[in-house]
Amino acid sequence: MIDKNSPIPIYHQLEEYIKSQIESGALKVDEAIPSEREYAERYQISRMTVRQAINNLVNEGYLYRQKGRGTFVNKQKVEQKLQGLTSFTEDMLERGMKPSSKLLSFQIIPADIQVASRLKLKENTPVYEIQRVRLADDVPMALETTYLPANLVKGLTEEIINQSLYKYIEDTLLLTISEAAQQIEAASAKEIEVKHLEIEKGSPVLLILRTSYLQDGTPFEFVKSAYRADRYKFVHTMKRTST
Numbered sequence: 001m002i003d004k005n006s007p008i009p010i011y012h013q014l015e016e017y018i019k020s021q022i023e024s025g026a027l028k029v030d031e032a033i034p035s036e037r038e039y040a041e042r043y044q045i046s047r048m049t050v051r052q053a054i055n056n057l058v059n060e061g062y063l064y065r066q067k068g069r070g071t072f073v074n075k076q077k078v079e080q081k082l083q084g085l086t087s088f089t090e091d092m093l094e095r096g097m098k099p100s101s102k103l104l105s106f107q108i109i110p111a112d113i114q115v116a117s118r119l120k121l122k123e124n125t126p127v128y129e130i131q132r133v134r135l136a137d138d139v140p141m142a143l144e145t146t147y148l149p150a151n152l153v154k155g156l157t158e159e160i161i162n163q164s165l166y167k168y169i170e171d172t173l174l175l176t177i178s179e180a181a182q183q184i185e186a187a188s189a190k191e192i193e194v195k196h197l198e199i200e201k202g203s204p205v206l207l208i209l210r211t212s213y214l215q216d217g218t219p220f221e222f223v224k225s226a227y228r229a230d231r232y233k234f235v236h237t238m239k240r241t242s243t
Contacts, residue, residue: 061230
């Protein structure tokens with residue numbers, strides 16, 4: 001498994017081997033991995049090399065440590081492809097996970113400059129503000145704040161937003177959702193995100209700003225989200241275009 005003559009660094013070889021064991025199911029979720037000493041003796045490599053590999057896997061979210069107990073296999077990240085516009089509920093159901101939400105606030109407020117600009121409204125126009133924690137299999141995944149024009153997305157109730165908002169918009173309001181513009185950046189968790197996502201202070205999060213549009217180009221939704229970087233990842237397939 002470890003080829004000391006390979007140009008690939010030994011710590012990286014060990015990382016890939018442990019990843020393959022996790023992905024194949026040979027190492028199961030919450031199962032302890034061998035100790036640094038065991039890996040070092042098994043493959044005749046230094047404990048410092050083993051420690052570097054394990055530290056990298058902890059940072060990537062494949063493993064987690066418990067003080068005094070050891071290092072364990074983490075639940076794998078939920079993968080969201082960047083092609084296609086789907087709701088959180090649709091994403092989780094597609095992956096065989098149970099989606100749910102914890103509603104933190106639901107109110108109508110006057111749109112501030114940022115929200116008004118994103119939704120192409122005049123400042124102070126009434127908008128719904130919905131703040132909630134999004135969960136998958138009862139694990140907090142994201143802290144999300146959604147803004148919707150009150151005069152466009154009418155009749156919202158707590159019952160509706162606790163189900164699928166997109167389904168309500170399309171099936172009840174008969175509006176056709178078309179596309180979205182989204183930006184993603186990495187950041188350290190703020191205090192509110194630490195609290196609601198049940199993560200440690202300074203943990204990495206993925207900050208996402210998304211504006212979604214109807215078929216006629218009208219923006220109907222602006223969402224600010226903070227996703228747990230240890231539980232969520234985004235993938236995108238790119239094709240080379242001829243020049």
